[in-house]
Amino acid sequence: MEKGYLSMVLHAHLPFVRHPEYEHFLEEDWFYEAITETYIPLLNVFEGLVHDGVDFRITMSITPPLAAMFSDELLQNRYVRHIEQLIELSAKEIDRTRYLPEFHETAKMYHQRFMQCRYAFVDRYHKNLINGFKKFQDLGKLEVITCTATHGFLPLMENRREAVHAQVQMAASDYERHFGRGPRGIWLAECGFNPGDDAELKKAGIKFFFVDSHGVLHGHPRPKYGVFAPVYTKSGVAAFGRDIESSKSVWSSEEGYPGDYRYRDFYRDIGFDLDMDYIKDYIHPDGIRKHTGIKYFRITGKGTDSKVPYNHHEAAEVAASHAGNFLFNRVKQVEYLAEVMGGKKPIIVSPYDAELYGHWWFEGPIFIDFLLRKMFYDQDVVRTITPYEYLLENPTNQVVTPSMSSWGNKGYNEVWLEGSNDWIYRHLHKMSERMTELANQFPSSDGVLNRALNQAARELLLAQSSDWAFIMKTGTMVEYAIRRTKSHVNRFNQLYDMIKSASIDEAIVRELESKDNIFPGVDYALYKTSNLTGTL
């Protein structure tokens, strides 16, 4: 009989990036890379576990923009094109490294991987990876939860309750469209929790969410069990707090597993290293170098240029030993906690960005595979569980109001509200105000007016994606993020002006509909003020 539980949560998210007007669009690559390096490898791990009869539980959030991209035919076909290119490139690599034994093994590995990716994507999951995730959810191994509609960061929407309502409701209805039932849980974007937002979660039928450790620890009153049991907000929605111990061993750049020198290095990619003539067909057609996903070097030392080749067999062994170490620590942790907590079984909540596993930490999915197997076969102190199952088994919990918090750097809102990005909120709030004004003004509508109103809602939702503010702060693709924000604001304002002046240009609406086509079923009525006072 287990003494406690481990709940791993993988948060899978990418902002909605889809540019049909261009054959090759650099930022779409984020999606294709994540499929190849994270989502398909994780699905493969689940397939293997089920096939071998290993019982496991894991939770994943699939954000609505990501789900929309999974289901989009254009992006699906572009992915097939992308993976076929990689298959071709990796075949050439096998040839190129024929007399370079230190790289040849690795080249063969990539080729095999890419072929398997294509098979899984096209044949097994019929080009829509949601089929894969749904399969494991239906089998009872995976709990898929949702996230705010466009990964909107709720604490910075405090003054616009209708916007909060819409982000949550849209998420729930979009989830239902893909998975056939309402979501039981939600991953608030960046774990951004603002006391009071739980009332909106309750309205959407959501039963639990996650907050960073200090969200629970600084809650009011003091949580008796710290983060090792969920707490109920006054509205009855459960909050699970992140465990710092288990997070540290993975996230920490100094002592975390992914930093081990035998693992594959993220930065040294042939897209940057090889000769332009050879590589030019596989990077951007304009000659812009980018990651291909084919990397041959170990981490070795940070910032050095020593070229120690990667050995994937050795790396797998290291992943196995790290998994063993992680498990050992969790067993000790649970044994200690179970004693301290008297009768109550502790739950250790370990959330991560899904893209950490595979995309950043190449061997991550292997680590998860070993971890779940070792957990199943080698011990019986800790068992994996989903948050909902924990609540079913332990329905009595303390009532605590979690504190405003996020899992961003410094723990609050600073990442999304500072010098580089504070200018956007004047516009986002105004858009929300105008959207509510329109929704209140037109309780019903049809034809072009209806289409324009719904498209305005889409522009607002897309502008609210917290990724833009995040990118502006962390400085990766800042130009793109700024232009996305500005263009959504301008598109919204254009629609607003047309609607208010009752002269809607259908051609413009149609163009925007085809470019920003997320949430086909969006209903602008979500923004009506009357929604806020409605009871369950």
Add this chain to the structure above:
Amino acid sequence: MIDQQEDLVKLTKHELLQIATDLDVKYRTRMGKPELVGSILEVIAQKRCEICPESEGLLSAQLDQDKTETELMAAAKEEVEASKFSPVEPPVIAYREPSPVALGAKVLEDHHYLPEGYGDNIIVMMVVDPVNTYAYWEVTDWKRDEVLRQADAQGQAYDVVVRLYDVTDVKFNGNNAWSTKEFVVNFAKNWYFPVASNRSYCLDVGLRLGDKRFLLIARSNVVSTPRETVSDFYDEEWMMIDFNKNRDLYNELYRLSGGHVIRQYQLNSSFVTERGREELNLQIPIQSLSSETLSSNMGQKVESKKDFWLWVDTELIVYGQTKADAKALTINGEKVQLDKEGRFRLHMALPNGRFPFHVKAVSSDSSMSEEITPVVNRWIE
């Protein structure tokens, strides 16, 4: 939370009553102001004394996590999350041609300008972290001129100022803030204001005239900063949400309403009789379908009052595939939708009985057809 006597006495009776309600002070409605102050202080002192040893240990252990380590970890996490949006510039190892600005950045035509303002007179406040807030505002020329005129102060020199008010636990009327600070902002459109944690604030934007008068233009929303430390309230309240019972009831009603079932299969009544009749006669107000809560105060655990029970049900999935361009696929004569690749899938309840599924697919030109008939029996032993 206001907890000092000298602060409490400054509040109105209404405000004291609010606090007393939050703290659940007994007989509060019969008390005058001084009694309210006294009782509030008593209750606060009491709550602080109820220390639970195990949770003390747990909490202090968690809080002892090295702060710098947590920050390092957060920074590392940020790097990983940022890597989703690669390409990140790698260290220069091999020579690379200089890369032009990412094509992506160029393509969004409508990205050039954003409006400077929207013609509103507003000020909006936002929380950054426990000790910092941010605000943006807009003041139109006509509004500024209007307030100057109303105050008979056209032509006077003035500064545009923002006033920061600590309005913790008070209903702000312009004069009853705990403290006020003024900032001369003039042409600025936004600002970061340092504050204290676990307090509430709001802002006024207006004009400070040469003759010292302040002319209000707009007042902001009220924001509350989060706590920086663990709460010193140990008071425990517990809630039980019986997910099991409600899932059970919800499913039962859904089933009875015909959910899960494709048109032709009526719910087999013999299935229903297997459940206790009494269960089905329960009055269930619609609101509580999603959760039923029992809550208790002051540290008492709620005893679970369940009787022992069990329910079991079965569901069936019938699925398969035919050629994508098939004319029709029917199950027992009813047409079934095919997806783009010719797949179909039916998920339905499986009550007692014998159910043949006569599946027939007809080709696009009607010349060929295929039939398969699986039969499923369900009964209860």
